[in-house]
Amino acid sequence: DVKVTQSSRYLVKRTGEKVFLECVQDMDHENMFWYRQDPGLGLRLIYFSYDVKMKEKGDIPEGYSVSREKKERFSLILESASTNQTSMYLCASSSGDFGYTFGSGTRLTVV
Amino acid sequence: DQQVKQNSPSLSVQEGRISILNCDYTNSMFDYFLWYKKYPAEGPTFLISISSIKDKNEDGRFTVFLNKSAKHLSLHIVPSQPGDSAVYFCAAPRLGGSQGNLIFGKGTKLSVKP
Numbered sequence: 001d002v003k004v005t006q007s008s009r010y011l012v013k014r015t016g017e018k019v020f021l022e023c024v025q026d027m028d029h030e031n032m033f034w035y036r037q038d039p040g041l042g043l044r045l046i047y048f049s050y051d052v053k054m055k056e057k058g059d060i061p062e063g064y065s066v067s068r069e070k071k072e073r074f075s076l077i078l079e080s081a082s083t084n085q086t087s088m089y090l091c092a093s094s095s096g097d098f099g100y101t102f103g104s105g106t107r108l109t110v111v
Numbered sequence: 112d113q114q115v116k117q118n119s120p121s122l123s124v125q126e127g128r129i130s131i132l133n134c135d136y137t138n139s140m141f142d143y144f145l146w147y148k149k150y151p152a153e154g155p156t157f158l159i160s161i162s163s164i165k166d167k168n169e170d171g172r173f174t175v176f177l178n179k180s181a182k183h184l185s186l187h188i189v190p191s192q193p194g195d196s197a198v199y200f201c202a203a204p205r206l207g208g209s210q211g212n213l214i215f216g217k218g219t220k221l222s223v224k225p
Contacts, residue, residue, distance in 0.1 A: 102154030
C-alpha cells in the first residue's frame with residue numbers, strides 16, 4: 001500500500017521556536033507538496049518540489065522554508081513559529097500526473 | 112486569474128437522497144478537474160476526475176458533470192450515505208506551472224443525516 005507519512009499527527013510549539021515538519025513517501029514520486037488547511041480557506045500551497053534539491057514557492061511561502069535532500073523526504077521548516085501558523089499541514093506527492101497522495105496531516109498549534 | 116471556487120461552505124442532505132456539490136472556475140483554459148474527499152484528521156483522498164473533452168464522468172455512486180460554457184462543474188452523489196459525510200474539495204491543475212501542481216477550492220462540508 002503506497003504511503004505518504006508525516007512524522008507527527010499533533011504538535012504544540014511555542015512562539016519563536018524553529019519547527020520541522022517531516023514527510024516521507026515510498027512511491028518514488030518526483031513531486032512533493034506542502035499545503036496548509038484552514039477553515040474557510042481550503043488548501044493553500046506553501047512550497048513544492050519537483051526534484052531533489054529543487055523547490056518552488058507556492059501561494060503562501062512567507063515564514064516557511066523547505067528542504068529536499070533525498071527524493072523520498074520533503075521537510076517544511078517554520079523558521080520562527082507564530083500563532084498565525086497554527087494550522088493543519090498536509091504533505092502530498094505525485095508522479096507528475098494529477099493524482100496526489102496525501103499524508104494524514106500534522107495539526108500544529110503555536111502558543 | 113486562476114481560481115477554483117466552492118461557494119457553499121456546507122450542505123446537509125438526508126440519507127438516500129442526492130447530494131450535489133458545486134464548483135466554479137475562473138479560467139477557461141483549465142482542462143482537467145478533480146474532486147477530493149477529506150475526513151477529519153485524515154489527508155484528502157482522490158475521488159473522481161474529469162477531462163474537458165468530456166461533459167460527464169461516472170464512478171459508481173459518484174458522477175461529475177462539466178459545463179464548460181458556464182465554467183462550472185458539479186459532483187453528484189446518489190444515493191447519499193452517512194459515510195459520505197466529509198469535506199469535498201474541487202481542484203484543477205495550475206496553468207503554466209510545474210506539472211502536477213493543483214489549485215484547490217475552499218471545500219464544501221457535506222453532512223448526510225440518517
